[in-house]
Amino acid sequence: MTALQFDLLATDPDSHARRGTLTLNHGVVQTPIFMPVGTYGTVKGVMPRSLEEMGAQIILGNTFHLWMRPGLDVMGAFGGLHAFEQWNKPILTDSGGFQVWSLGAMRKISEEGVKFASPVNGDKLLLTPEVSMQIQTVLNSDIVMQFDECTPYETQGRITNEAEARRSMELSLRWARRCQAEFARLQNPNALFGIVQGGMFEHLREESLAALVEMDFPGYAVGGVSVGEPKEDMRRITAHTPHRLPAHKPRYLMGVGTPEDLVEGVAQGVDMFDCVMPTRNARNGTIFTRYGDLKLRNARHRNDPQPLDPSCTCHACAGTAGVSWADGGRGGFSRAYLHHLDRCGEMLGPMLTTIHNLHYYLNLMREIREALDAGRFGEFRRQFASDRARGV
Template sequence: MLQFELLQTDGHARRGRLTLNHGVVETPVFMPVGTYGTVKGVLPSSLEEMGAQIILGNTFHLWLRPGIDVLNQFGGLHRFEGWNKPILTDSGGFQVWSLGEMRKISEEGVRFASPVNGDKLFLTPETSMQIQRALNSDIVMQFDECTPYETKGHLTTEREARVSMELSLRWAKRCLDEFNRNENPNALFGIVQGGMFEHLREESLNALVDLDLPGYAIGGVSVGEPKPEMQRIVAHTPHRLPANKPRYLMGVGTPEDLVEGVAAGVDMFDCVMPTRNARNAHLFTRFGDVRLRNSRFRTDERPVDETCTCHTCKHFSRAYLHHLERCGEMLAPMLASIHNLHYYVNLMREVREALDAGTFPQFVAQFKADRARGTT
């Protein structure tokens, strides 16, 4: 089940509400990434406390471990990982792309050796739908080929991007057929591909819209291309998707990327950046970024961000977090992850409030000014 209400607009920016089998999601929304059935180092209760509404799981990795048999035993991912709100699962296409030379793509699907134990595996659109049915994710992503920015040492050509995009379209139709055959009660999203070529993006978009799917994603960005190239595609694509369906920008990005994405018409975002950067002591704040390993924080009694209400900022100083980092304590990335995820989730809450109030342009201007100030 999926219902989407468009509540407010400001230019291309949208304020919406998404109703799914496991709950309601207010949009625009940031979705923390839980690749292996866990958002790294963060308890589900902490995610709820910070206001996370929906999280991700990864079909590819959960297929390998723990396996479909275990997930079927638990009736899906929700009970298995102790999360009762909505879950979106990606199809495995990006992970297959990241295997590089270890995989062989054909019309039927992708053959590759398991990165876990070397077993020979075959992932097809049908298999991806079957795995995601076992996961019982509220939003299911089609299996696609993620078109690279570079192919074998050269920039991907228009012809190469077209071949990849058209394969993803054929796989989308197979996904839809298998999704319907399995009587999946959740929602299937298509993924717009086409590389860095606007006309291919439009061809992909139009063909997917003809399938009348419940929602659509923009894939194949943040795959090594320069930032201006990503911004060009993001500015071009979202507002061309149906206004009455949710729009999801996959794997993006920085706080600035999220705000620009909202302005371009995106409703949903995910990215590993908050937790990955946290594990490297790189924290996001309203006034720029903090690198906690810097010795200047050794005696700093302030919280990471004095405007932040997360558990980390309410209870701990920069000096303490710096100390944990220097000692290699596992609590350091845990507290840093809580802060970064809270920052992203709260940023989207503030965006929604600005859209509700009709002050989104002013919010964007203040956001950019604050971030440009840098931390002290």
């Protein structure tokens, strides 16, 4: 068992951007990387084989939802999530902290953990740091996340104050120690990450970071962003925290975000990203392209023969030949056809747009890695901003 090995291959002299490899029990991940989200054991609408073809190296599962359904008896019978969903590459599982936070009034947080009513059948349940570690051990995920309290941006309709953010952060630190102890007791052969909290307060982030580094986790995440805060606050915390984490360990920015967020996150030293945005937006008709975002439901696409992105080589844009319009190809599906599928509610529509959006995100990360390898990340960053501002 490898558990985790992180090798730093290159750094950018003008930013905190870095290039590396992350070796886990189910394979090697090239970083920086975007991780598609497969909450219930599947990335919605996408076959595992298609994920591999578009360059996915690691995907997410969710502790909370897989605990609810299908349950640990089923997951245990399959030896974990890899065999259950037929994915042989690495998997990261969220601890369930964000999901119980999102239950709102349906949950009660205490030192022990979180009591809540199951959204599936109403059963009264208790999720603790120990239970989260036990579930993730059954799931056999390559990267296990500590159970934390996701510090909200707003509390009861007002912005969370410093005292509230401190209480939340300190609770997460106590839970982190309990997670470590239970993880060790279970002899889990994978890797456990700590999560930096502290809300929108830089000095709290530094306190959280220092305490977690002292616990010596194999990797670290920045949590508590993309929880309703203004974009400028998210960018402020992203600019402050990641590069302060240990340089010899992987850094993960949780739940972020837009293509611009990914590029700026890389510039601040982030190695790993996840977000539901490319898949959720695809199902709602918002398409990410090299030249900006496309609203597929707009009537102007009713007769448009172009693919979603003429420069893209995904199956939706370039067809089986994989040759983009920009390179002389004429395969793939038109905007008019995909607009029609969306209007009719045909399931092929969101399947194809999801493939495109994920391909775009994964290809963006591949281009970032190539730019870092070539020592031209700054040039890439400027060209990316120019292309996205151009508009479709």
